[in-house]
Amino acid sequence: MPQVFFMQTNGAEKVIEGAVGDSVMQTAVRNGVSGIVGQCGGVLSCASCHVFLAADELCNFEDAVEDEEDMLECTATDRQENSRLSCQLILADGIDVHVTLPDEQL
Numbered sequence: 001m002p003q004v005f006f007m008q009t010n011g012a013e014k015v016i017e018g019a020v021g022d023s024v025m026q027t028a029v030r031n032g033v034s035g036i037v038g039q040c041g042g043v044l045s046c047a048s049c050h051v052f053l054a055a056d057e058l059c060n061f062e063d064a065v066e067d068e069e070d071m072l073e074c075t076a077t078d079r080q081e082n083s084r085l086s087c088q089l090i091l092a093d094g095i096d097v098h099v100t101l102p103d104e105q106l
Helices: 024-030 055-060 066-072
Strands: 003-007 013-017 050-053 083-085 097-100
Touching (some): 050 055, 066 083
Antiparallel strands (some): 003 013
16 A cells, blocks of 8 residues: 655645545545645545655656646645645655645635
8 A cells, every 4th residue: 555645834744545536635625734634525626735756756747737737836845846736646656745835825
């Protein structure tokens, strides 16, 4: 089972065992991770699940599609090169994920 490491804004790290095929956003919402809201439920119509993915893990995921790129322009915290919407980061067997939560969400 993949593990998701959430670095929270207060510096604490929360580690959650995820399910293969679930998104990082679904994992966060189910486990009460503060800072990831997922208002749209993962259909790319909000940016309330914005995270910063560990740079060395970008290659573990498909590139952002145009709709995700558009939504990343609407985040409450400035976008960075490693910004992703956590609803688009799908967990795979044997691949742990490390994300940092932005200071603010929408």
